[in-house]
Structure formats: structure tokens, C-alpha cells
Amino acid sequence: MASIIDIKDECSLHVRNFSFTYKGATTPSLKKVTMPIAKHSVTALIGPSGCGKTTLLRSFNRMHDLYPGNKYEGEIEFEGRNILDPKEDLIHLRTKIGMIFQKPTAFPMSIFDNVAYGMRLQGIKNKTELEGRVEKALQDAAIWKEVKDRLKHDANGLSGGQQQRLCIARAIAVEPEVLLFDEPTSALDPISTQGIEKLVIELKERVSIIIVTHNMQQAARVSDYTGFMYLGDLIELGHTEELFVTPKEKLTQEYITGKFG
Amino acid sequence: MIDKIFLNMTRTSALLILFIVAWIFVVLFNHSIEAMQTFGFDFITKDEWAPNLEKFGAYAAIFGSVASTFLAMLLAIPVAIGVAIFLSEIAHDKIKGFFGVSVELLAAIPSVIYGMWGLFFFVPILRDIFGGMGIGLLAAGIVLAIMILPFMAAVTRDAMNTTPDILKESAYALGGTQWDVIKDIIIPYAKAGIIGSLILALGRAIGETMAVTFVMGNVHHTPKTILDPTTSIPVTLANEFTEADSSLYFSSLFGLALTLLVMSFVVIAIAKFYFLRKVRKGQ
Numbered sequence: 001m002a003s004i005i006d007i008k009d010e011c012s013l014h015v016r017n018f019s020f021t022y023k024g025a026t027t028p029s030l031k032k033v034t035m036p037i038a039k040h041s042v043t044a045l046i047g048p049s050g051c052g053k054t055t056l057l058r059s060f061n062r063m064h065d066l067y068p069g070n071k072y073e074g075e076i077e078f079e080g081r082n083i084l085d086p087k088e089d090l091i092h093l094r095t096k097i098g099m100i101f102q103k104p105t106a107f108p109m110s111i112f113d114n115v116a117y118g119m120r121l122q123g124i125k126n127k128t129e130l131e132g133r134v135e136k137a138l139q140d141a142a143i144w145k146e147v148k149d150r151l152k153h154d155a156n157g158l159s160g161g162q163q164q165r166l167c168i169a170r171a172i173a174v175e176p177e178v179l180l181f182d183e184p185t186s187a188l189d190p191i192s193t194q195g196i197e198k199l200v201i202e203l204k205e206r207v208s209i210i211i212v213t214h215n216m217q218q219a220a221r222v223s224d225y226t227g228f229m230y231l232g233d234l235i236e237l238g239h240t241e242e243l244f245v246t247p248k249e250k251l252t253q254e255y256i257t258g259k260f261g
Numbered sequence: 262m263i264d265k266i267f268l269n270m271t272r273t274s275a276l277l278i279l280f281i282v283a284w285i286f287v288v289l290f291n292h293s294i295e296a297m298q299t300f301g302f303d304f305i306t307k308d309e310w311a312p313n314l315e316k317f318g319a320y321a322a323i324f325g326s327v328a329s330t331f332l333a334m335l336l337a338i339p340v341a342i343g344v345a346i347f348l349s350e351i352a353h354d355k356i357k358g359f360f361g362v363s364v365e366l367l368a369a370i371p372s373v374i375y376g377m378w379g380l381f382f383f384v385p386i387l388r389d390i391f392g393g394m395g396i397g398l399l400a401a402g403i404v405l406a407i408m409i410l411p412f413m414a415a416v417t418r419d420a421m422n423t424t425p426d427i428l429k430e431s432a433y434a435l436g437g438t439q440w441d442v443i444k445d446i447i448i449p450y451a452k453a454g455i456i457g458s459l460i461l462a463l464g465r466a467i468g469e470t471m472a473v474t475f476v477m478g479n480v481h482h483t484p485k486t487i488l489d490p491t492t493s494i495p496v497t498l499a500n501e502f503t504e505a506d507s508s509l510y511f512s513s514l515f516g517l518a519l520t521l522l523v524m525s526f527v528v529i530a531i532a533k534f535y536f537l538r539k540v541r542k543g544q
Contacts, residue, residue: 061434068353095436105431108449117445118435167431174435 003248004034004237007225012178012208013037013060014077018084020055023069029055031232032074037178042200042209044223044240046216048260051229053212057180060210061097062090079177095122097178098171103187104163106155111147114155114166118174133173141169142199161192168199172207179203181211185218197222216256220244228252289522292515299509304516310481310497312504317513319494321481323520325398326493328484329473330466332402337410338459344410345417345455346443361418367411376475379404384476397490400476408472413462420454421447460532468525470495494521 015037020030030052037043045053055064062083064070072084083093095118107114115134124130134151138144143165147158155166164184171179181200185193200209200222213219219226220240227237228249236243236252247253254260296304296317307318348361379400387403388395424447432442448455478490479500492500494517505511 063430063434066430066433091436091438094434099431099434101427101431101434103427105425105428107428107432107446108452109445117432121436121441170435 002034002234002236004036004234005225005239007036007038009041010039011036012039012078013210014075015056016075016077018056018059018072018074018076020052020059020064020073021071022055022064023067023071027232028073029232030059033232033234035227035234035237037208037210038225039208040204040206041224042204042211042222043225043227044219045210045212045227045229046214046219046255047229047235048255049214050231052232053227053229054182056229057182057210057212059084060178060180061094061099062088063099065090095174096176097180098174098176099180099182100164100167100171100184102183104160104167106158106163106166109155110152111155111158111166112151115170115173118170122174134169137169137173138166140172140203141165142195143169159192161188161195164188164192164196165199168196168203172203176207178208178210181209181213183212183214186214193218216244228255230255286519286522289515289519293512293519295509295512296516300513304513305520308481308483312501312507312510315507315509317510317516319497319513319517319520321483322492322494322497322517324483325401325477325491326467326495326521326524328398328487328491329401329405329477329493330463332398332487333405333409333466334459334463336403336406337413337462340406341410341413341417341459341462342455344414345421346447348414348418349421350439350443350447361415364411364415364418368415370408370411371471372408372469373471375404375408375472379407379472380475391488393488394478394490396476396478397488398477398484399487401473401491401493402487404472404476405466405469408469409462409466412465413458416458416461417451417455420451420458423454424450457532460528464525464528464532467528468495468521470499474499494518 013036015033015035018030018033019028021028033056045056047053058064059072059076060083064072074084075082076084078093078097081088107117109117112134115137116130119130119133135144135148138147143162146162147166155163158166185196188196197218200211203209204224211219211222223240225237226240226243228235228243228247228251230251236247236249238248243252244256247256300307300317303318305319305323308320308324309316309318310321344364348357348364352360380396383404384395384400387400391399428450429442429446432446437445473493474496477492477496479492479496480490481492481497482489484491498514498518502514505514
């Protein structure tokens with residue numbers, strides 16, 4: 001059976017008996033997953049390809065709803081309500097739970113407009129407010145110095161690492177409660193990866209972070225809690241140090257020692 | 262050895278294309294010299310076309326070509342973009358497939374059929390609504406619009422489909438609605454491709470002969486309103502080549518053809534410029 005630690009600190013999300021089935025699939029990709037996500041900390045999801053970690057991540061902001069026919073069962077509690085409720089306001093949910101993707105996704109517009117985009121969607125038009133918050137977000141994403149003289153330039157002119165930090169700035173500009181990172185450094189070089197990891201650790205003071213990664217060292221470096229998933233089950237959730245040093249489950253131990261993967 | 266033969270064959274085929282284009286250009290140019298020498302710039306600025314008086318001014322035909330194409334673009338662009346948005350973003354997969362194939366089939370209908378349909382079924386409707394003859398610039402513009410619409414919608418959809426899913430998801434993840442994503446992400450991302458495809462459609466419309474021959478009226482008058490009958494370059498050529506009884510008449514028709522060729526070249530060159538720019542951006 002799964003070994004899930006009881007998190008004493010406040011939690012921002014509670015996953016309870018959550019199953020997810022893709023359109024047309026006969027077996028669920030996630031099977032009755034139960035998992036607390038601690039507030040203002042970093043939770044890493046690791047596991048071999050196809051284990052369901054990205055599927056779980058994309059459930060938190062209901063990204064699966066973009067492709068009709070998928071089925072959610074169970075509960076994900078956020079701010080006192082079940083966000084899997086069909087009546088959940090997805091626009092509002094996604095401003096509270098932001099996402100960073102596998103590849104940098106700068107929009108075809110200027111650097112400034114990229115960061116201002118989420119705020120403009122919320123109807124913020126005041127120029128001074130936008131300018132202030134864009135600058136703040138870019139500073140928080142540690143990219144302000146590099147771009148402050150070319151805010152009007154096309155964002156696609158930035159390097160991959162810069163674009164990914166721009167995406168983080170764009171996501172934090174709308175002041176979310178939770179940030180989802182889907183293998184955010186898989187397309188980046190080691191130096192840029194270091195920058196993103198440092199940023200993830202800094203950001204947890206303000207937001208709860210869930211990060212999916214293929215890289216166990218990365219999970220060990222950035223996270224407070226780590227969940228190991230295998231074939232749609234959450235096998236183990238524990239403090240990162242404990243999970244990597246003294247795993248409770250045999251499967252976890254085999255995975256982190258490289259016996260399969 | 263075989264490599265060499267193959268290489269030479271491909272090279273010859275490629276050169277053949279260049280040769281044919283050059284040949285056509287030279288023929289058109291040579292045959293239109295007489296008209297150019299006789300009329301000079303008056304050929305494209307005067308609209309008096311009187312074969313019995315040996316006076317040939319192509320302004321009405323040029324104007325008719327440009328105006329009917331402009332009208333067609335004006336009518337077709339919003340509808341084509343609407344269809345493309347529906348097909349690439351809004352429709353469910355099954356409908357997408359069915360509609361997508363239908364649009365491509367429509368694009369394959371021979372233009373003479375659009376012309377016949379226009380004359381026998383569409384012109385009477387226009388006549389009932391606006392009075393007059395029904396045939397004329399407006400009829401030509403509408404039939405042309407209907408003709409280029411499927412092609413335009415199909416290529417615009419293809420351009421929109423090049424937007425990476427991850428880019429769209431990023432905008433949804435910030436709280437964007439479907440409409441926000443379409444207008445802020447997909448259309449700007451696919452802009453170069455969309456403009457390129459619109460201009461290719463323009464190229465088709467400007468040289469279109471059969472669809473408009475039926476409904477334009479074939480009279481050499483610059484129309485005063487969009488309901489007036491007029492003519493266009495390809496319509497004039499198709500209708501009058503068999504009647505050209507003097508060498509100046511013949512030469513004037515070649516002059517018209519040369520004008521059309523140059524216009525089409527310019528249009529296609531612009532489209533290619535956009536496409537090339539897009540390809541470079543993608544690298």
C-alpha cells in the first residue's frame with residue numbers, strides 16, 4: 001500500500017481519491033490518488049514516463065478540459081471547494097493556479113505585453129499599475145536587468161532560459177496561490193536550469209509550488225516534499241530528504257537507485 | 262553515371278519551367294509592341310474600347326479586374342477567417358473532419374460551374390433585390406468571393422493549425438477565454454501565413470476567367486456603381502480573341518494579357534515574400 005505522510009503544516013491543496021481517465025481509454029491514468037500539497041513549499045512529482053505525474057499536474061488547473069471527453073472522479077480541494085466540480089469557474093481557477101510549461105512559450109508580442117497579458121485578461125487597464133506590476137514580476141523572476149531596456153522588443157528574441165523566466169514572470173504577475181511547473185528545465189542548458197531552480201526556491205515564500213521532473217537530482221535540490229508515482233498510483237509521498245535517503249516503499253527505493261526507470 | 266543522368270534530368274526539368282515562363286513573357290511582349298507603340302500609356306488610362314474605330318483603351322478592363330477582385334476579397338476575407346477559426350478551434354473533431362473535407366471539395370469545383378450557377382441562380386436574385394440587369398460588377402464580385410472562399414478558408418485554417426498547442430495552453434493557463442486565445446495568440450502567431458494565403462487567393466481571383474465571364478456583362482465601360490455591367494481583363498480576352506480581325510486589335514489583346522501577367526506576378530511575389538518571411542521566422 002501507498003505510504004503517504006501526514007503533513008502537519010497548512011495545505012493549499014488536498015487530492016482525495018482522485019481518478020482520471022483520458023477520452024477513449026478503458027483504464028484510468030490516475031487511480032484513486034490521495035495527496036496533500038503543503039502550502040508555501042515545493043512538492044516534486046517524480047516517476048518513470050507514463051506514471052501519471054503530468055496528468056496529475058494538469059488536473060490542478062483543469063487543463064484537460066481543453067480536450068473534451070476526459071473524465072475526472074474524486075476530489076481536489078482548493079480554497080474550501082472541490083475544483084473538479086463541473087460548475088467550477090475555470091478562468092478564475094487558472095488565475096489562482098498558474099502553470100509553467102516544458103518549453104518556453106513566449107507569446108508573439110513584446111516582452112512588456114507578455115508579462116502584462118494575464119493582468120489585461122483580468123481587465124486591468126491602468127498604465128501605471130501595469131507598469132509597476134510588470135517591473136515587479138520581472139524583478140521577482142530575476143530577469144528585469146536583462147530586459148529593462150528592451151521591454152518593447154519581441155519576446156521571441158530572448159534566449160530559451162530568458163524566455164522561461166519571462167514565462168515565470170508572466171505567471172506570477174497575476175499573483176497566483178499555486179504554481180505548477182511541468183518539467184520546466186527539460187529544454188534548457190545547465191546554467192539556465194540552475195537559474196530556474198534558484199527561482200523556484202525563492203518563489204515558495206509566496207506561492208505553493210508543484211513541480212514535475214524527470215530529473216531526481218532536481219527534485220532533491222528544489223523540493224521540500226517528493227511524491228513518487230508509478231503506473232497511475234502515488235506510491236510514496238514524504239519529506240524529500242527522507243524519501244531519497246530512507247524510502248519506505250520497495251518500489252521507491254528501486255526507482256531512486258536506478259533499478260528501473 | 263546514373264547519378265549524372267538523373268542530375269541532368271532534374272536540372273533540365275527545372276530549367277524547362279524557367280524557359281516556358283520566359284517564352285510566354287517574350288511572346289506576350291512581342292505581340293503587344295504594336296499596341297504599345299500606337300497608344301503608349303493611353304492604353305491603360307483610357308477606357309474607350311472601339312474595335313471598329315481601331316481604338317483600344319484597356320482602363321475599363323483593368324478597373325473591372327481590380328474592382329471585382331477587391332470586392333471579392335472584401336466579402337470573402339471575413340467569412341473565410343470565420344470558417345477557419347471554426348474549423349481549427351471551435352468545431353469538435355468529427356465535425357472538423359467532415360467540414361474540413363467539404364471545404365476542400367468546394368475548393369476543387371471547376372470555376373465554370375460557379376459561373377453557370379451564378380448566372381442562372383444568383384443573378385436573378387440580385388435582379389430582384391436591386392433591379393437592373395443583375396449582371397455586373399457586384400455579381401462578379403460575389404461569385405468570385407464564393408469561388409475563392411473555400412480555398413482561402415482551407416489555407417487560413419492550415420496557417421492557424423501551425424500554432425503550437427503549448428502556446429495556446431499557456432494563454433488558457435493565464436485565465437484566457439477561447440476568444441482571447443484566438444485573437445491574441447492564434448491570429449498574431451499565424452498572421453504571416455494568413456496574409457500569404459489571402460494574397461494567393463487574390464492571385465486566383467484576379468486571373469479568374471470562367472466564373473466571371475458569365476456574370477460580368479462584358480461591356481467596355483468603367484462602371485459608375487457596383488451594379489453596372491463591365492468587363493475584366495480575362496473576360497475580354499476569352500470573349501474577343503476569336504473576333505480580333507485586325508493586327509492592332511490582336512496586339513491590344515496581347516497587351517491586356519501582358520498587363521494581367523504583370524499584375525499576377527506582383528501579387529504572387531508579395532505572397533511569396535510573406536511566406537518566406539514566415540519560414541525564416543520558424544527557423
